[in-house]
Amino acid sequence: MTSFRDDGEAALDWVARYLEGVGELPVRARAAPGEIRAGLPDAPPERAEPFAAVLRDLDEVLAPGLTHWQSPRFFAYFATTGSEPGILAELIAAALNQVGILWRTSPALQELEEVTLDWLAQLLGLPPGWHGHIEDTASTSTLTALAAARGALPDRRVVVCSEQAHSSVTKAARLLELEVRTVAVDEAYRMRAGELTLEGACAVVATIGTTSTASIDPVPEIAAACERDGVWLHVDAAYAGAAAVCPELRDRFAGWERADSVVVNPHKWLFTPMDCSTLWSRRPDDLRRAFSLVPEYLRVQEDVVSLSEYAPPLGRRFRALKLWAVLRCHGREGLQRIVREHVRLAELFESWVRAEPGWEVCAPRLFSLVCFRREGGDEENERLLERVNESGEAFLSHTRLGGRYVLRLAIGNARTTEDDVRRAWEALRGGS
Amino acid sequence: MTSFRDDGEAALDWVARYLEGVGELPVRARAAPGEIRAGLPDAPPERAEPFAAVLRDLDEVLAPGLTHWQSPRFFAYFATTGSEPGILAELIAAALNQVGILWRTSPALQELEEVTLDWLAQLLGLPPGWHGHIEDTASTSTLTALAAARGALPDRRVVVCSEQAHSSVTKAARLLELEVRTVAVDEAYRMRAGELTLEGACAVVATIGTTSTASIDPVPEIAAACERDGVWLHVDAAYAGAAAVCPELRDRFAGWERADSVVVNPHKWLFTPMDCSTLWSRRPDDLRRAFSLVPEYLRVQEDVVSLSEYAPPLGRRFRALKLWAVLRCHGREGLQRIVREHVRLAELFESWVRAEPGWEVCAPRLFSLVCFRREGGDEENERLLERVNESGEAFLSHTRLGGRYVLRLAIGNARTTEDDVRRAWEALRGGS
Numbered sequence: 096m097t098s099f100r101d102d103g104e105a106a107l108d109w110v111a112r113y114l115e116g117v118g119e120l121p122v123r124a125r126a127a128p129g130e131i132r133a134g135l136p137d138a139p140p141e142r143a144e145p146f147a148a149v150l151r152d153l154d155e156v157l158a159p160g161l162t163h164w165q166s167p168r169f170f171a172y173f174a175t176t177g178s179e180p181g182i183l184a185e186l187i188a189a190a191l192n193q194v195g196i197l198w199r200t201s202p203a204l205q206e207l208e209e210v211t212l213d214w215l216a217q218l219l220g221l222p223p224g225w226h227g228h229i230e231d232t233a234s235t236s237t238l239t240a241l242a243a244a245r246g247a248l249p250d251r252r253v254v255v256c257s258e259q260a261h262s263s264v265t266k267a268a269r270l271l272e273l274e275v276r277t278v279a280v281d282e283a284y285r286m287r288a289g290e291l292t293l294e295g296a297c298a299v300v301a302t303i304g305t306t307s308t309a310s311i312d313p314v315p316e317i318a319a320a321c322e323r324d325g326v327w328l329h330v331d332a333a334y335a336g337a338a339a340v341c342p343e344l345r346d347r348f349a350g351w352e353r354a355d356s357v358v359v360n361p362h363k364w365l366f367t368p369m370d371c372s373t374l375w376s377r378r379p380d381d382l383r384r385a386f387s388l389v390p391e392y393l394r395v396q397e398d399v400v401s402l403s404e405y406a407p408p409l410g411r412r413f414r415a416l417k418l419w420a421v422l423r424c425h426g427r428e429g430l431q432r433i434v435r436e437h438v439r440l441a442e443l444f445e446s447w448v449r450a451e452p453g454w455e456v457c458a459p460r461l462f463s464l465v466c467f468r469r470e471g472g473d474e475e476n477e478r479l480l481e482r483v484n485e486s487g488e489a490f491l492s493h494t495r496l497g498g499r500y501v502l503r504l505a506i507g508n509a510r511t512t513e514d515d516v517r518r519a520w521e522a523l524r525g526g527s
Numbered sequence: 528m529t530s531f532r533d534d535g536e537a538a539l540d541w542v543a544r545y546l547e548g549v550g551e552l553p554v555r556a557r558a559a560p561g562e563i564r565a566g567l568p569d570a571p572p573e574r575a576e577p578f579a580a581v582l583r584d585l586d587e588v589l590a591p592g593l594t595h596w597q598s599p600r601f602f603a604y605f606a607t608t609g610s611e612p613g614i615l616a617e618l619i620a621a622a623l624n625q626v627g628i629l630w631r632t633s634p635a636l637q638e639l640e641e642v643t644l645d646w647l648a649q650l651l652g653l654p655p656g657w658h659g660h661i662e663d664t665a666s667t668s669t670l671t672a673l674a675a676a677r678g679a680l681p682d683r684r685v686v687v688c689s690e691q692a693h694s695s696v697t698k699a700a701r702l703l704e705l706e707v708r709t710v711a712v713d714e715a716y717r718m719r720a721g722e723l724t725l726e727g728a729c730a731v732v733a734t735i736g737t738t739s740t741a742s743i744d745p746v747p748e749i750a751a752a753c754e755r756d757g758v759w760l761h762v763d764a765a766y767a768g769a770a771a772v773c774p775e776l777r778d779r780f781a782g783w784e785r786a787d788s789v790v791v792n793p794h795k796w797l798f799t800p801m802d803c804s805t806l807w808s809r810r811p812d813d814l815r816r817a818f819s820l821v822p823e824y825l826r827v828q829e830d831v832v833s834l835s836e837y838a839p840p841l842g843r844r845f846r847a848l849k850l851w852a853v854l855r856c857h858g859r860e861g862l863q864r865i866v867r868e869h870v871r872l873a874e875l876f877e878s879w880v881r882a883e884p885g886w887e888v889c890a891p892r893l894f895s896l897v898c899f900r901r902e903g904g905d906e907e908n909e910r911l912l913e914r915v916n917e918s919g920e921a922f923l924s925h926t927r928l929g930g931r932y933v934l935r936l937a938i939g940n941a942r943t944t945e946d947d948v949r950r951a952w953e954a955l956r957g958g959s
Contacts (some may be wrong), residue, residue: 099541099543099546099615100539102611102612103539103542103615104539106615106618106619106630106897107535107536107539107618109619110535110618111531111532111535114531114622123631124631124633124634124635126634126635128630128829128831129638130624130634130638131634131638131639132638132641132642135638135639136731137645138646138649139646139649139650139663139854139858139859140854140855140856140858140859141858141859141860141862142860143855143857143858143860143861144855144856144858145856146611146612146615146852146856147649148617149851149852149855149856157635157639158635158636159635159924160633160636160638160639160689161623161625161635162625162633162634164623164624164625164626164632164633165622165623171632172626172628172632172824175626176624177621177622177623179531179534179578181621182618182621182622183534183535183538183578183618184581185617185618185620185621186538186614186617186621187538187541187585188538188544188617189609189613189614189617189618189800189849190546190609190610190614191545191593191597192596192597192607192608192609192800192801193593193594193596193801194604194607194794194801196604197558199555199556200596200603200604201556201592201593201594201596201912202558202562202563202593203556203558203563203589203590203591203592203593204592206561206562206563206564206567206592207563207589207592209564210564210567213569214571215571217570217571220572231663231840231844232840232841233841234840234841234842235839235840236904238839246756251927262820262821262822262825262841263841265820266818266820266839266841269817269818269820270702270703270817272704272841289840306822306824307823307824315752324809348683361606362626368621368624369624369842369844370842370843370844383941384726385701385702386698386701388701389694390693390694390696390738391739391922392604392738392739392925392926392927393694396913398560399560402534402568407666407667407698407702408663408666408667409664409665409666409694409695409698410586410663410801410802411664411799411802412663412801412802417621422572422647423571423576423580423581424575424577424578424581424913425575425947426571426573426575426576427572428573428574428575429575439720440538445829465809481828490823493824494823494844495823495824496696503824525635
């Protein structure tokens with residue numbers, strides 16, 4: 096059997112070559128449904144195989160089934176980046192294999208998570224003193240916040256959000272058996288705060304950076320209404336929250352400092368590998384009431400509240416390590432530089448669309464997402480999108496606005512350059 | 528700025544040295560509460576720092592706050608292993624940064640997860656054709672199963688489990704607003720099936736390998752009762768499930784093939800780095816009814832059900848890669864060899880305790896966990912445990928059985944040898 100160091104060298108070389116070459120690969124996976132499965136044996140091996148066999152099959156079997164989220168021309172959904180410091184921190188986290196159950200099962204995990212969340216709150220301009228912790232995804236962060244809200248206001252069984260809120264709100268409400276009341280949006284896809292009714296509501300989810308258009312709900316008005324009625328305000332800034340590192344974009348976050356909880360996903364636009372969703376709350380005692388359970392076999396002498404008392408799972412990975420590495424190896428300046436460049440590139444793309452006859456921008460561009468379409472019917476735009484995606488040159492996704500099929504170009508990969516955006520635009524125009 | 532390859536070499540070397548030397552480190556973290564936090568700056572850096580600074584602070588600041596789960600003398604809770612193939616697969620997964628939302632966002636992630644879960648089901652002797660997927664922890668797997676059960680039987684609001692069931696059952700029930708009805712256990716800490724009443728119950732959680740003693744509920748009798756009343760049977764084999772790879776231990780799992788869902792945690796006793804919890808169900812449609820939501824921006828042409836439709840979070844990491852690497856690089860034989868050795872070492876330790884005057888074994892030993900104590904009061908045993916844990920020579924945990932304080936020695940680290948178990952025993956005897 097080869098040694099860990101030899102296998103490690105091979106894995107590291109594989110990864111380095113992947114990152115060096117990912118920009119040349121077709122972005123969306125080319126495999127047909129079932130194709131990857133068909134290339135794998137039906138049964139597990141009886142005897143140990145060398146790690147080299149794993150690397151070989153990664154190339155020979157799995158590769159066609161990879162959609163390259165690390166590609167600089169990945170523009171679908173919200174584009175992400177697993178940056179180099181985050182990748183290497185994940186290697187170390189896996190080797191340390193910390194299991195955060197109690198503070199004593201990994202004081203470093205718990206305290207680094209607390210410190211890193213404080214750092215990130217400072218970078219984003221969130222109020223000092225909020226309690227922060229990491230969940231896997233925004234689905235879980237929002238579920239956690241809404242569970243606390245339900246517990247705090249047990250006689251109210253309604254969650255209010257705009258019709259543009261993320262599907263995770265409905266998913267969490269279903270699990271919590273809360274009713275979802277949706278509020279209509281205005282022409283810029285913002286919740287119509289005037290139509291907000293909080294009767295029976297335990298929580299409102301306001302979104303800064305909705306999934307379809309990155310629109311911003313009027314958080315100050317919503318916060319005022321929530322404060323009047325004692326309703327929990329959860330702000331979903333899973334994608335856009337990262338932009339708060341830039342002072343010139345901070346005005347878009349007005350009012351989130353009045354929230355009861357805020358979710359931001361560093362695995363979206365903060366260069367942290369999947370998965371890492373950060374949740375802050377000014378009301379940690381309500382989270383704790385919803386989730387704390389300490390059975391006998393977990394009773395200890397030290398008087399420290401463990402992070403698992405604020406969250407659905409008992410055990411947690413050492414996710415803080417990658418977030419810490421990302422914040423340190425970019426610094427505030429580095430994070431700002433990339434976010435600014437992404438916003439600039441989105442502005443540029445928007446200007447190309449506006450200048451081109453037969454094309455239109457379909458929603459205000461506030462961050463790094465552009466919603467647009469070509470003259471013609473929905474089918475034509477759908478075909479256009481499919482043609483570009485199938486070409487492998489770029490990968491975009493779609494939404495539907497006012498009943499119309501709309502294309503989305505989301506910039507969020509740290510490797511994306513102006514040339515990459517231009518190539519996507521040329522593919523779109525050429526493919527029309 | 529240094530290159531990824533240089534930083535990668537440094538990280539890999541750090542990891543290799545860590546794994547080579549972890550056996551010599553004091554097992555439990557020596558830091559006092561707040562000590563790690565105090566060693567870290569209050570504010571994030573303005574400018575980018577080199578990755579070398581992260582590695583330096585890992586040694587200089589974080590190291591005293593690490594509890595060494597990778598140590599061969601980690602015997603607390605359930606001991607785990609982040610094995611080498613799993614560690615390197617995590618490096619690759621972070622570099623690929625796949626985000627499993629829809630099948631098309633990573634066909635390789637979805638299909639490898641399906642295949643790997645099929646492989647593992649075969650290794651464990653679970654029935655063919657069950658639907659399997661990966662969650663972060665057993666807390667989430669059990670929550671998922673119970674949410675499906677609640678949805679399938681909406682008029683029944685009770686979950687039944689033994690008083691020895693894991694706290695995650697109560698935590699899930701709280702989130703789902705189900706009532707927990709506990710059933711007493713017999714002298715071997717098994718649920719008294721004769722006392723099972725299923726009135727109003729939507730689910731029973733039976734445990735194979737309880738947390739305190741690794742006892743086994745009488746699953747065949749429980750399954751028969753559930754079948755009679757149409758109640759969902761969820762089997763929690765989070766720890767012990769791994770032992771089903773050994774045919775000679777398979778009889779301990781009688782009846783789990785009649786369950787509606789089964790959870791096993793490869794991150795516990797199957798050498799897979801944290802986090803990886805596998806959930807199988809014969810009733811995937813009920814899971815899907817509980818969790819499926821497909822908003823417009825996620826509608827696609829291909830007719831493939833994505834794994835996120837069976838689980839609470841929308842996005843998933845490429846966890847299957849590490850599980851696949853672990854299964855391949857160990858093979859069935861390799862997994863069996865380690866599990867058998869752990870059971871042998873636990874038997875050996877048990878025999879030492881039995882042979883030693885003044886010590887007693889406190890529960891039947893069925894897998895790799897020994898529950899024992901020394902003559903004398905609870906305080907004496909508690910002091911003994913604390914003395915051994917503080918010495919750094921080994922790390923054990925405790926539980927309470929029949930009101931008495933009991934020590935637990937759990938074997939589950941792949942690096943553990945007979946010599947390590949002997950050292951723990953000597954520390955316990957010497958420290959008495």
